[in-house]
Amino acid sequence: MLITSKKLEHKEWPRESLDEIFYIPDDNENVNMDNVMKGIAYIMREHQFDIIVALDDYDVERVAHIREEFRIPGMGQTTARHFRDKLAMRIQAKDSGLLVPPFTDVFNNKTVATYISQVPAPWVLKPRSAASAVGIKKIQTADQLWYILDTLGDKRFQYVLEQFVPGDVFHVDALINNDKVLFSRVHQYMNTPMEVAHEGGVFRSHTLTYGSEDEKALQAMNVEVLKTFGLRRGASHTEFIKAHADGKFYFLETSARVGGANIVEMVEASSGINLWAEWAKIEVFQDNYKLPKINKDYSGIIVSLAKQQFPDTSAYSDPEICWRMNMENHAGLIVKSKKLERVKDLLNQYASRFYTDFFAKAPIRDVPTN
Numbered sequence: 001m002l003i004t005s006k007k008l009e010h011k012e013w014p015r016e017s018l019d020e021i022f023y024i025p026d027d028n029e030n031v032n033m034d035n036v037m038k039g040i041a042y043i044m045r046e047h048q049f050d051i052i053v054a055l056d057d058y059d060v061e062r063v064a065h066i067r068e069e070f071r072i073p074g075m076g077q078t079t080a081r082h083f084r085d086k087l088a089m090r091i092q093a094k095d096s097g098l099l100v101p102p103f104t105d106v107f108n109n110k111t112v113a114t115y116i117s118q119v120p121a122p123w124v125l126k127p128r129s130a131a132s133a134v135g136i137k138k139i140q141t142a143d144q145l146w147y148i149l150d151t152l153g154d155k156r157f158q159y160v161l162e163q164f165v166p167g168d169v170f171h172v173d174a175l176i177n178n179d180k181v182l183f184s185r186v187h188q189y190m191n192t193p194m195e196v197a198h199e200g201g202v203f204r205s206h207t208l209t210y211g212s213e214d215e216k217a218l219q220a221m222n223v224e225v226l227k228t229f230g231l232r233r234g235a236s237h238t239e240f241i242k243a244h245a246d247g248k249f250y251f252l253e254t255s256a257r258v259g260g261a262n263i264v265e266m267v268e269a270s271s272g273i274n275l276w277a278e279w280a281k282i283e284v285f286q287d288n289y290k291l292p293k294i295n296k297d298y299s300g301i302i303v304s305l306a307k308q309q310f311p312d313t314s315a316y317s318d319p320e321i322c323w324r325m326n327m328e329n330h331a332g333l334i335v336k337s338k339k340l341e342r343v344k345d346l347l348n349q350y351a352s353r354f355y356t357d358f359f360a361k362a363p364i365r366d367v368p369t370n
Contacts, residue, residue: 001047003040005031033062037069044070051283053234060084060256061129075231075256082229083236083256086128087160089229093251096228098221100251101241103162106149115161116142122164124194125149129158136194138164165250167243169193170208172222173259173267173275174236175291177282181223182291185267186215190347200361202354203261204347206300207270209340214242217249225254233286235279237263262301262332265323269299269336300343302350303332306358315357320346331358 002013006023013021022043024036040049052072054063064080066072081088090103104115106125116123125148127135139145149156169192174184190204208215222238237259239252258264258275268274272295282289303325311331313324318335320342325332331354335346 001043001049003036031062033065036062037066040066040070053279053283054257057084057255057257057260058129074233079230080256083231083254084129086126086253088128089253090160090162090251092229093225096224098224098228098251099248101163101165103160105157106159106161107157112145112149112161116145119163124162124164125159126162127158128160136197138194165241165243166245167241167250169252170214170218170240170242170249171205171259171263172218172236172238172240173263174222174226174238175234175273175275175278175282176226176231176236177233177289178287179227179232181226182289183271183273183278183294184219184222185271185273186218186222187263187266190344190351202302202304202351202359204300204302204351205261205263205266206343206347207266207298207340210296221249221251225251229254231256233282235275261303262323262325262334266299266301266334269322269334270297271295297336297338298340298343299334299336300347301332301334302347302354303330304354304358305329305360305362306331307360308358311358316350316353318346329360 002018002021004021004023005026007026009023015021022039024031024039049070049072052063052066052074054060061077061080061084064075064077067074068076082092083089087103087105090100093100102119104111106112121140121142123139123145125137125139125145137148139148145161152159169189170186171189172184172186175182186208187205188208190206191201193203195201196203208218218240221240225238226236234256235258236254236256238254240249241252242249258279264275273292278291299322306329309328313331313333316333320335320337321333322336323334333350335343337343
């Protein structure tokens with residue numbers, strides 16, 4: 001059974017795999033959880049739910065709440081905080097010995113004043129429970145910070161302040177079962193998500209060199225993060241930054257879901273592993289789950305907002321192209337090769353062409369109210 005937003009009613013759900021679909025009315029991404037709980041309680045008069053899964057970042061805490069209320073096994077609200085609350089995850093990472101950029105909560109004025117006197121600008125003010133780069137504000141001066149904090153009013157406590165660390169950003173996409181990372185693949189963003197969201201740009205990411213020192217270090221850090229944070233079963237998308245200043249890896253954030261921006265398709269192109277499908281099998285088979293054979297090709301993705309409603313990518317005809325985006329006002333391609341350099345070369349070529357052929361820029365989204 002699928003429970004989703006009414007506005008997503010006509011999306012391409014795998015209806016052949018669904019017995020029933022229930023729609024939740026929402027208003028500007030607000031969800032009335034009291035009504036959701038009553039609706040689930042009504043459904044449960046006739047149906048017994050054994051597993052409930054959050055398909056989206058914003059649903060991780062909501063689903064944890066539902067599990068707690070109806071005593072359904074799986075991640076509860078305390079653990080879910082580690083995968084949704086950017087303040088909670090930074091505290092947890094720091095307490096476990098992982099490197100994190102210097103950060104602070106913004107509850108107390110004296111705490112903030114002490115922090116900005118000790119940690120040089122620029123800083124980034126991040127919504128604690130938003131996804132991706134939504135709502136992040138880069139701040140250059142103390143006056144600018146105090147002004148923004150003041151304008152946030154009674155929503156101020158929902159933010160965390162962190163030093164902006166220039167560097168290269170990586171993501172590790174993984175499958176976990178019984179506290180063990182069964183599969184993971186390391187990738188590097190060619191443009192950071194923050195650059196794409198705030199400065200306008202074309203999104204690109206590619207597989208990292210297998211067996212490289214960076215890949216091994218990130219694999220190990222990802223295992224430590226997921227063990228420390230308590231993800232027993234499911235899929236995860238975790239981000240790290242390699243600081244230009246010292247060459248060290250710092251933890252940025254993690255999640256208890258697959259990566260967005262069609263990262264699933266990029267992972268499948270290089271590995272043959274579909275994270276959605278394997279996550280479903282893990283939930284169903286649990287102790288009896290068997291991971292399929294893993295391929296070791298290289299892949300990369302490029303995605304851009306498009307000025308055309310239905311952009312035509314047929315002029316891009318290299319044999320390495322294995323996937324084309326089919327989404328209004330978006331253009332995107334995934335390429336696959338035995339050689340990483342070929343993947344990177346194609347992504348660089350396509351980036352310059354995308355800016356001419358398709359590129360459009362949209363206003364930065366603000367934080368949805370939960």
